[in-house]
Amino acid sequence: DQAERMLRQPAPEAGRAAAVRRAEAAWEEAYWASLPGWEHQVVTDARPPLYACFNRADLLISDVSSVISDFLASGKPYAVANTSGLAEDVFRKSFPTVAAATVLEPDASGVPALLAAVRRPERDELAQERAALALRLLGPAxxxxxxxxxxxxxxxxxxxxxxxxxxxxxxxxxxxADLAVPGPRLETGTTPLATGGVDRAGRPVD
Incomplete structure (x- = not known):
């Protein structure tokens, strides 16, 4: 059965995990090197993994999604599309992960500032907010x-x-405490009687 197969399965050979990591890193390096740097990529397969894509990306543009929390660990700029119709301040308060994002409205008016923050880090006005949000959501590094x-x-x-x-x-x-509870107390000079016995005067008692 399955339990027996697990017991009989040998332990991985020493160094196997490190070899797998090296092979994965080599595959990812070859994959990205095979693509033009300017070309937009759509990843639909299991590889390259999500975090490898994060490492290659300069910024993230997303909707309100849990992927933002994962991307926060990179420290890179990110933007969130606001298609809700809410005002920007209400949108930020409604979704905590948007607090350190560039909010993109349908007119895309925030795109120039977003690209400037990526190209010139000194113009990245949300860097401290991202660091604080990452600390609050992910904990210390x-x-x-x-x-x-x-x-x-x-x-x-x-x-x-x-x-x-x-x-x-x-x-x-x-x-x-239960074992230490004493039994019924008897008055001084009273002798307990058994059922069907007689008292001291010889009278039968029940």
């Missing part, structure tokens, strides 16, 4: 997100372990 996630998982496991320990201690304390 260091330590890497993988390490931060692993640390959060470890902290959660530790907190769960402490919770289980406290719960076990409470249950043990409750059990000890």
């Amino acid at each position: 260091e330590p890497p997100s993988r390490e931060r996630f692993a640390g959060a998982v470890r902290d959660l496991c530790a907190a769960a372990g402490e919770h289980r320990t406290r719960r076990a201690e409470r249950l043990a304390a409750d059990l000890s």
